[in-house]
Amino acid sequence: MKIREIAEKIAICAYCPFMCKDICTVYAQTKRDSLSPTMHEYLLWMILEGRMAYSREVGEILYEACSGCLLCQSWCASKQDVPEKVRTARMDLVELNLTPQPIQQVERSTVNLHNPYQEPHEKRLIHLAQTSSSRKGGGLLYFLGCTAAYRRPEVADVALRLMQRCGEPTQLLEDEWCCGLPQYELGLMKAVKQLAQHNCEAINAQSVRAAVTSCPECQYMLNQVYPKLGYALNIPVYHTSQYLKMLMDAGRLKLERKLEPSTYHDPCYLGRRSQIYEEPRAILRRLSEDFRELRWSRDKAYCGGGGVAYSITYPSNASKIGVKVLEEAEHLNVEALITACPMCKHQLLNAARGRIQLLDIAEAVELASRP
């Protein structure tokens, strides 16, 4: 059992008097105590002690219990990484063939279609507007990601359009596969390695100086996880917020107008995992003279919708997670809620149902920079 290697870390959470219980994104949504960090780690502790055994029911709890948002760590005085412990247990469950059905579906979709959404691989680029898809010959690579490809292509379109407007020739990978983050969270390590190897070889074969992506999950995976798996890229991977700020700082991206009062939602992987808090704010302060912070922001920002893996495997829970972000935004009485992640935008849009305007940061920049 892989969890044996982290037995002490599991004991720390199992013994904790529920200090992150109501902070936990999934628990706060479901109010089911078995899904609270202390209780599912206690379950793992009992497995380590031989009082319980891995089973399908254990699998159902451990997959439903964690969206991977890492909000718990921001409140934890001993800085425990609960998602990492859950991920380790999920690797055991995969090994023992005890994964719930939605996880098996993601695995099949990954193997057959190279994305977790069960979408045709050959249609990965088809949703992008022709005017913005620059396939070859750019100095910059745009890593599309599955959510922008299949759910929110407008996010990628706008980012690509902005790059073009700034004179940045940008190309896409002809045969991009899922970055592997959803599979990584689900403990599907065999699939993760295949995806990482493919993307790493494909990216390193390009003659570009850097890559840019709108997806914080992709950026985290490419920058931080691939090297740990032995697949290091030979170029840096920027998030669009970082790159757009660089273009603004260099005077290559001019703003023509100010936006109405707005606020910003920190995506979990951009903020807590990659510690990118300042660049989006630097941009948004230039876009609006009335930029307002959410009550809980930066490392304590609520999760916006559970990430790709959780939204696919537990869509009913995930669809309600963003409501708290929307309520906080409504308290501020702003015109727009801006985020920097296609998945966050997708989930918040679904939860918002027209209550507030939702924009990706590239869309906000594009609005303000229209001649």
Place this chain on the structure above:
Amino acid sequence: MVEGMLMDSRRDFIHAGLVGIVGEGNVLTGELDRVLYAVGRSWLGRTWMAQGLPVPKADFIVQPETEEQVAEVLRLANRMRIPVTPFGGLSSGMGGTIPLYGGILLDVKKLDRIKKLDGRSLRVRVEAGVNCWKLEDELNRAGYTSGHLPASFFCSCVGGFIACRGAGRLSTKYGKMDDMVLGLRVVLPSGEVLETPSVPGHAVGPDLKQLFIGSEGAFGVITEAVLKVHPMPEERRFRGVMFPDLHSGLEAMRRIMRMGVVPCLARLYDEEETQTRVRDAWGVSGEGAFLVLGFDGLERMVELEERLALNICEEEGGRDLGAEPGEYWWEHKYDDYYPTAKSVKEYQALLGGRQAGATTDTCASYDDIEKIYWEMRETFMNQFGEKYGGWFYGHFSHWYKNGAMLYPRWHLYNPPSGEELVKLYLKVWGALVRVALKHGGVLNHHHGIGRILGEYMPEQHGVGFQILQGIKKTLDPNGIMNPGVLGLS
């Protein structure tokens, strides 16, 4: 593990009834859910589990979303004579939510609406499942505070802390739950809903709400409360004082309270806790007994109260350590509840049912509380600590003009295993609470009775216990509500 108590044929029938009331998604019947809800984080439940002893489980975990659903569930349970254990944030260590007789575990946490904040009359109407942190966060946003900041801040809920007469860190000024509740809505076992007046005072006979505050689910299910709130203080400041010994600290606090100065925070640690926990968690060093003091309100009042209190501390031999240790304590007030790698061996032993520990808090007059502290300590060390290896320390953290609360904590490193361990654990409890009773103290101050202390309730109340039994019989003639809790049958 002990299975749920219902026969299969009844279980299916009742399950269908419950699903009809709250919907399928709000009835949990999985084996692991039932085990985890039963075991919780109580030492008793976890030790049963770790030692392979039987764990009593509910047949159903039911999560109603409305008060009407609670009423319908109780009507069904009453008709079918099924035990109902009301269930809140799972923070209790007293075993009050262990479903000893199976049946329905009624989880109120989906009753989670903050219904109305009345800033003019300083009150808020909330449902029973509202989490403590969430409530305080919403109140703070509007410029108010509940004044209730317990250790269980991030997991407990309104219904739970009312049902157990809970208290938080600021209780010396803001009171404990018995003081904070203005009115209650309670679903009785019959399904009828009782609403008490939400007024600051009355002369309309005995105060019925107090019957349910601390009732631990024995008389009905609390579904809604009107709680007092307070404007956020203009000023809040903290101070650390080191006394030469515990006695001088106690005397200083008695005099401060007598004078009418009311600190929002006052925690006096005995010498042993000062030299261990206080040193490790808050970095305060030095011999003696550490007192952390806090004052809040109008700046001028805070200034005056702090000065008066520090004068008394000085007269009793206390050394003013300045604001820094007090402020640090406040900023890090929850930190030492987070387990760390440093003490992981101890957690592993506790999780594995190889060590034992608990808190036996009590309350008594100023003359009695110090006697209780010393005799409890002596009793523990002589009867258990020396034999099984252990420690005992305590602090005093809820103060009144007429007395104070003692919060002793004890731990055994090398107790026996299996059923002998559980027996020993309960024996330590018995020995220590009898010290409190002997000197005019109470079985518990703010955690409740649960299932651990029920057998001592007749000793605590005398003929009063028969009155409680009579009330139970009147309100719950079929005995469905949390049977066994508070020692009531």
